[in-house]
Amino acid sequence: MLRLDHVSKSYGERLALDDVSFTVAPGRLTGFVGGNGAGKTTAMRIVLGVLAADGGTVTLDGRGLTRTDRQRFGYMPEERGLYPKMKVLEQLVYFARLHGWAPAAARRNALELLERLSLGERRDDKLETLSLGNQQRAQIAAALVHRPEVLVLDEPFSGLDPIAVEAVQQVLTDAAAAGAPVLFSSHQLDIVERLCDDLVIIAGGRIAAAGGRDALRESHRSSRYELLLDADVGWLREVPGVEVVDSDGGWALFDVDADATRQAVLRRAVEHGEVVGFTREQTTLAQIFREVVR
Structure with a gap:
């Protein structure tokens, strides 16, 4: 050591x-x-x-x-x-x-x-x-x-x-x-x-x-998620605590303000269609670096 x-x-x-x-x-x-x-x-x-x-x-x-x-x-x-x-x-x-x-x-x-x-x-x-x-x-x-x-x-x-x-x-x-x-x-x-x-x-x-x-x-995990649905995800912009970064048809990249918001998005997604993918964006070293040296 x-x-x-x-x-x-x-x-x-x-x-x-x-x-x-x-x-x-x-x-x-x-x-x-x-x-x-x-x-x-x-x-x-x-x-x-x-x-x-x-x-x-x-x-x-x-x-x-x-x-x-x-x-x-x-x-x-x-x-x-x-x-x-x-x-x-x-x-x-x-x-x-x-x-x-x-x-x-x-x-x-x-x-x-x-x-x-x-x-x-x-x-x-x-x-x-x-x-x-x-x-x-x-x-x-x-x-x-x-x-x-x-x-x-x-x-x-x-x-x-x-x-x-x-x-x-x-x-x-x-x-x-x-x-x-x-x-x-x-x-x-x-x-x-x-x-x-x-x-x-x-x-x-x-x-x-x-x-x-x-x-x-x-410890620096991202609050950004990616959703892929077999239906349009326009409803996502109406969910409280969600900020949509980008979207196209059934795909969206978005930020949430809390874990409870993430769960709410997943419940709404299931109601609107088949969830093909729902993943958290992996935090990169570059993102951690920028965060801690600011």
Whole structure:
């Protein structure tokens, strides 16, 4: 369990992190989302020891992080930090050896990751000759090549095409399945929503919401419903507490002011014809994000 407790950080008079607390559970993917300048990168750098917090603590399994602990972390910064004139395989082996792997084992790890990330054919190419998307894949491989026990990734999906996104998703999912706490930031909310078990939303240096994805959806559940009837639904506009967003014949999208109103709509629908469909619109991460950071 990776945990931040009441972490604060200022740059001069600007408060970058204000009493930030959240956990990253083992075996779970935690998405860290927020606008530009919200504090995501600062929090990640404090976790890695790149920055020192002004207050608060970062712990792993209940104890303070040591240099040895952080050597077991895999970190991918938002800025690309690999050696542009060094061959891809060569530098992955180098990074694995820095973490204590023997040469043969380091090479096996690197080759396996390159194949999984569809970079096997480019392993002997210099990094600077790769496309930006492939450089991003190489950066992810560098964070994983030493088989870390904790993963902290800043914008790992930036610049990736849909096929590469799927490959990276699978690698991260497998890391979590092996028991690693995985924390990653992303501006691509659809990916975060699809991939994550838990979410942390930060705004203005403070945690605006945190918890399991499904629990957050339930706590911010939508009041919008879709009705499909085998008869015209014009009567819906006359139901007290209903605001029709759109309608066409037997279909309508509408908001209700209370659960009792929803039940009243369903009763009226049954009276008017056969109910083909009656569903609540699923709350998206984008909707939750807009609601909590307003």
